[in-house]
Amino acid sequence: MFSHLFLDIDAGTINWSRAQFALTAIYHWLFVPLTLGLAVIMGIIETRYYRTRLALNKGQADVAADVDFWRNAAKFWQKLFGINFAMGVATGIILEFEFGTNWSNYSWFVGDIFGAPLAIEGIVAFFMESTFVAVMYFGWKKVSPGFHLASTWLTGLGATISAWWILVANAWMQYPVGCEFNPDTMRNEMVDFLAVAFSPFAVGKFCHTVISAWIIGAVFCVGVCSWYLMKRRETRLATESLKIGAWVGLIASLGAAFTGHISGQQVAKVQPMKLAAMEALYNGGTKQGLTAIGWVNPFQQPDFTTEESPALKIDIPYALSIMATDDPHGYVPGINDILDGYTRPDGTIEPSVYEKMQMGQQAITSLASYRQAKKNGDAQKAATELAVLKDNIQYLGYGYIKDPTDVVPNIPINFWAFRVMVGLGMVFILFFALMLILSYRIPYVSIIVRRLLSSFGLLPETHADTTGVTGLPDWHYWLAIALIPLAYVASESGWLVAEFGRQPWTIQDMLPTRAAVSDLHSSSVMITFFLFLILFTTMLAVEISILLKQIAKGPEYEH
Numbered sequence: 001m002f003s004h005l006f007l008d009i010d011a012g013t014i015n016w017s018r019a020q021f022a023l024t025a026i027y028h029w030l031f032v033p034l035t036l037g038l039a040v041i042m043g044i045i046e047t048r049y050y051r052t053r054l055a056l057n058k059g060q061a062d063v064a065a066d067v068d069f070w071r072n073a074a075k076f077w078q079k080l081f082g083i084n085f086a087m088g089v090a091t092g093i094i095l096e097f098e099f100g101t102n103w104s105n106y107s108w109f110v111g112d113i114f115g116a117p118l119a120i121e122g123i124v125a126f127f128m129e130s131t132f133v134a135v136m137y138f139g140w141k142k143v144s145p146g147f148h149l150a151s152t153w154l155t156g157l158g159a160t161i162s163a164w165w166i167l168v169a170n171a172w173m174q175y176p177v178g179c180e181f182n183p184d185t186m187r188n189e190m191v192d193f194l195a196v197a198f199s200p201f202a203v204g205k206f207c208h209t210v211i212s213a214w215i216i217g218a219v220f221c222v223g224v225c226s227w228y229l230m231k232r233r234e235t236r237l238a239t240e241s242l243k244i245g246a247w248v249g250l251i252a253s254l255g256a257a258f259t260g261h262i263s264g265q266q267v268a269k270v271q272p273m274k275l276a277a278m279e280a281l282y283n284g285g286t287k288q289g290l291t292a293i294g295w296v297n298p299f300q301q302p303d304f305t306t307e308e309s310p311a312l313k314i315d316i317p318y319a320l321s322i323m324a325t326d327d328p329h330g331y332v333p334g335i336n337d338i339l340d341g342y343t344r345p346d347g348t349i350e351p352s353v354y355e356k357m358q359m360g361q362q363a364i365t366s367l368a369s370y371r372q373a374k375k376n377g378d379a380q381k382a383a384t385e386l387a388v389l390k391d392n393i394q395y396l397g398y399g400y401i402k403d404p405t406d407v408v409p410n411i412p413i414n415f416w417a418f419r420v421m422v423g424l425g426m427v428f429i430l431f432f433a434l435m436l437i438l439s440y441r442i443p444y445v446s447i448i449v450r451r452l453l454s455s456f457g458l459l460p461e462t463h464a465d466t467t468g469v470t471g472l473p474d475w476h477y478w479l480a481i482a483l484i485p486l487a488y489v490a491s492e493s494g495w496l497v498a499e500f501g502r503q504p505w506t507i508q509d510m511l512p513t514r515a516a517v518s519d520l521h522s523s524s525v526m527i528t529f530f531l532f533l534i535l536f537t538t539m540l541a542v543e544i545s546i547l548l549k550q551i552a553k554g555p556e557y558e559h
Contacts, residue, residue, distance in 0.1 A: 010521065010522045012522030012526075013517055013518075013519075013520055013521065013522040013525060014513065014514050014517055015522075016522050016525040016526045016529055017102040017103065017517045017518070017520075017525050018513065019529055020098065020102060020525055020528060020529040020532060021095075021098055021102065021103070022499070023529060023532055023533060023536070024091065024094055024095045024098060024532060024536070025095060025495070025499075026492060026495070027091050027536040027539075027540065028088065028091040028092055028094075028095050029491065029492065029495060030488060030540060031084055031085075031087045031088030031091060031543070032088050032092075032163065032213065033212070033213030033216040033217070033488075033491055034084045034213075034216055034217060034220060035081065035084055035085050035088050035159050035213075036156070036159055036160060036163060036210055036213035036214065036217065037213050037214045037215070037216045037217015037218060037220065037221075037248075037252075038077060038080060038081040038084065038217045038220065038221070039081065039155065039156025039157075039159055039160070039217070040156060040214055040217060040248055041077055041217055041218070041221050041241070041244060041245060041248060042074060042077040042078050042081055042152060042156075043152050043153045043156055044244050044248070045070065045073050045074045045077055045241065045244060046070075046074040046078075046148075046149050046152050047149060048070045048073075049067065049070030049071050049073070049074050049145075049149075050145055050146065050149045052066045052067050052070050053067050053145055068557070069236065069237075069240075071140075072237075072555045072556065072557050073237050073240065073241065073555060074152075075140070075555065075556065076237065076554070076555035076556075077221075077241070078136060078137065078152070079550055080224075080547060080550060080551070082133070082137060083543060083546050083547055083550065084543065084547070085129075085133065085159075087539055087540075087542075087543045090539065091536065091539070094532070096118060096122075099114075101518065102517060102518050102520070102525060103506070103516050103517060103518060104518040104519075105515065105516050105517060105518060105519075106506050106507075106511065106516035106517075108187070109186075109187055109188060109511060109516070110179075110187070110188045110507065110511070111187070112187060112188070112189045112190055113172065113176075113178070113179050113188060113189070113190045113196060114169055114172065114173075116190065116193065116196070117165040117166070117168040117169040117172075117196070117197070118165065118166070118169055120165050121161075121162050121164075121165035121166055124161065125158050125159075125161040125162035125164075125165060126158075126162060128154065128157070128158035128161065129155060129158035129159055129162060132151040132152075132154040132155045132158060133155045133158075135147070135148065135151035136148065136151045136152050136155050139151065160210060163206070163209065163210055163213075164206050167202060167205050167206045167209055168196065168197055168199075168202045168206070170205065170498075171199060171201045171202035171205045171206075172196055172199070172202070172507075173502070173506065173507050173508065174201055174205070174270070174271065174498070174502055174508055175199060175201040175202075175266075175270045175271075175508060176188075176507050176508060176509075176510055177192075177195045177196060177199050178190060178191060178192035178193065178194070178195030178196040178199070179191060179192075179196070181393055181396070183367055183370055183371065183386065183389060184374070188510070200266060201266050201270065204259065204262050204263045204266050205263065205498075207255075207259045207262075208256060208259035208260055208262070208263045208494075209494075211252050211255040211256045211259055212252070212256045212490075212491055212494065213491070214248055214249075214251075214252035214255075215249055215252045215253055215256060215425075215428055215487055215490075215491075216487045216488065216491060217245075217248065218245045218246070218248040218249030218252060218432070219245075219249060219428070219480075219483050219484055219486075219487040220245075220484055220487075221241055221242070221244070221245030221248075221249075222242055222245040222246055222249065222432075222435065222480050222483075223480050223481045223483065223484045224238075224241075224551055225237075225238040225239070225241050225242035225245065225480075226238075226242070226476075226477035226478075226480035226481055227477065227481060227551070228554075229242070229477055230474050230477040230478070233554065234554050234555065237554075237555060239439075242435070242439065243436070243439050243440075246432050246435040246436050246439065247432075247436065249428060249431075249432040249435075250429065250432035250433055250436060253425060253428040253429040253432055254429060256425055257425060257429070260422075260425070261323060264323045264324065265323070265324060265325070265326070267501075268323075268324035268325065268332065270508070271501065271502065271508060272332075272333050272338055273335065273338050273407060273408065273409065273501075274409065274414070274497075274501030274502060275324060275332070275501075276332075276333065276334050276335045276338060277335070277408065277409045277410070277411045277414040277415070277501055278414045278415060278418040278497060278501060279291055279320060279415070279418075280294065280296050280302065280304075280309070280310045280411055280415045281309075281320070281332065281334040281335065282302075282304040282305075282307055282308065282309060282334050282335050282336055283308065283309075283334040283335075283336050283337065284331065284332045284333040284334030284337045284342075285331065285332070285334075286321065286329050286330065286331045286332075287317075287318055287321055287328065287329055288318070288320040288321045288324075288330075288332045289315030289316055289317045289318060289319055289320055289321075290315055290316045290319030290320040290323060291310065291313055291314075291315045291320075292314050292315055292316050293312060293313070293314040294309075294310040294311070294312055294313040294314070294315075294415075295310055295311040295312045295313075296310045296411060296412050296415045296416065297412060298412045298413075298416055299412065300412070301408075301410065301411055301412070302411055302412075304335045304336060304408070304411070305336065310415075320332055325345070330345070331344075331345050333350075335408055335411075338350070338353070338407075339352065339353050339404050339405070339407075339408070340352050341353075341355065351395075352404070353398070353401070353404040353407055354404050356395045356398040357395075357398045357399065357401050357404065359392040359395040359398065359399075360392065360395040360396050360397060360398035360399025360400070360401070361399040362388065362392045362399075363388075363389055363392035363393055363395060363396045363399055364396065364399040364400075366385045366386075366388040366389040366392065367385075367389055367396075369381070369385040370382050370385035370386050370389055373385060394509070395509070396510065397505065397507070397509050397510045397511055397512055397515075398509070400512050400514075400515050401504070401512065406504055407504060409500055409501050409502070409503045409504070410500050410503065413496055413500045414496075414497055414500055414501050417493040417494075417496040417497045417500070418493070418497050420489060420490065420493040421490050421493040421494045421497065424486055424487070424489065424490035424493075425490060427483075427486075428483070428487070428490075431479075431480075431483065435480075
């Protein structure tokens with residue numbers, strides 16, 4: 001099917017194509033989560049404005065000042081949203097074009113499936129975003145407050161729907177369903193759109209990804225508010241927005257933990273090798289613990305065939321089995337188990353990778369024989385070869401694997417990225433909970449927390465709080481600001497686990513990465529890599545500069 005590529009493909013082309021796509025995706029994901037997160041923040045704030053305006057219309061004259069305040073606050077956060085939104089659109093367009101330029105073989109092979117969600121995203125979601133974002137920015141005095149509020153929420157909803165279809169496409173690459181291989185067209189073709197659009201893997205990935213994006217929006221909001229509080233500026237805007245951001249952040253952090261658990265179970269079922277790499281689990285079994293402390297050399301793939309487990313390993317008993325199977329005694333296969341073959345808990349025997357390679361090669365041979373028989377008009381032989389092909393088609397991709405160990409992804413990247421993501425997620429839960437406890441001065445709880453901080457010298461016994469919110473010293477505000485880049489680190493770490501854990505597959509078990517690239521010379525891809533690096537870095541620097549200037553300027557007050 002792709003045999004010509006294996007004869008002529010330049011290894012550098014594969015590496016540079018992967019690097020360029022990773023570069024574009026990472027930069028694009030710097031903009032997208034802030035868009036999704038700020039959409040929730042600005043929607044809640046404008047809802048507060050709308051509700052306050054309703055109260056004023058009902059004769060509550062004492063809220064007149066509040067109406068102006070919430071309108072100005074909504075406009076301020078919408079400006080920050082708009083700056084980031086524009087950059088995200090530009091990088092996203094380039095990302096989709098790369099499928100055709102650098103991964104044309106992939107696009108040709110599964111374009112009938114992969115193209116559908118991307119087309120819907122472009123036609124429906126992007127149209128929805130561009131329409132209502134214009135109303136949101138230019139319709140304050142041209143449409144009713146209710147319609148404007150709806151436009152604000154619909155802008156965020158459009159961005160979220162856009163993310164849905166992109167993540168459906170990505171989830172299908174992780175767990176290909178709703179399709180059949182057509183030996184006559186040599187393409188995978190969609191047979192069940194609903195299976196593709198609403199597969200459990202797609203739903204789980206969407207929920208976890210979008211909720212984690214809300215964390216970034218919340219951290220950004222709290223960080224900006226903390227800067228104002230530290231400077232003793234815009235104190236009411238900062239105090240009110242900080243509370244909203246902290247609530248969104250806490251709910252999102254807890255939601256990300258819950259959806260992450262669900263995603264972990266789905267990975268255990270359909271991508272066991274990814275889970276084994278995340279845990280550096282060389283040899284599996286029942287009653288598996290989750291590694292809390294362990295050492296994996298970040299610069300070298302470990303020798304999993306001889307090592308029993310990572311050095312200095314201290315695990316949480318039964319936790320991995322619970323995460324993967326909801327059963328403390330559940331069986332979790334390790335890397336060597338998957339390579340050698342194992343028996344699933346339901347009694348299904350999973351073949352070894354070597355056996356899958358043999359069946360994949362048989363599928364390739366039968367496919368060639370089938371097409372030749374069809375060409376020669378030999379219907380009987382064509383039917384025989386087609387039957388053999390159907391028996392082995394699920395392992396077609398393994399026919400292009402040269403060595404069984406090639407299906408093992410990069411263990412150090414998966415191991416450390418997973419721990420960075422989970423560790424920072426726990427930090428965010430504690431941080432947002434602390435912010436809310438101290439902001440609302442919850443009886444007893446707030447007193448205990450304050451005394452605990454004071455005992456460690458982290459909070460003065462008597463602190464002249466001119467902000468009226470947390471009563472914390474400036475180091476706490478600096479901590480909130482420092483968490484902004486760490487939120488991006490956590491988010492990008494999750495992306496690394498999702499994509500590096502899938503290697504060497506472009507489509508899990510179906511199409512190896514080296515069979516998906518375009519037949520290009522590596523030098524041309526390398527040149528565009530550095531051009532994109534310069535372009536995206538410039539765009540990021542411009543956005544940060546504009547955001548900082550707008551934050552320093554503060555909201556514009558209208559009466």
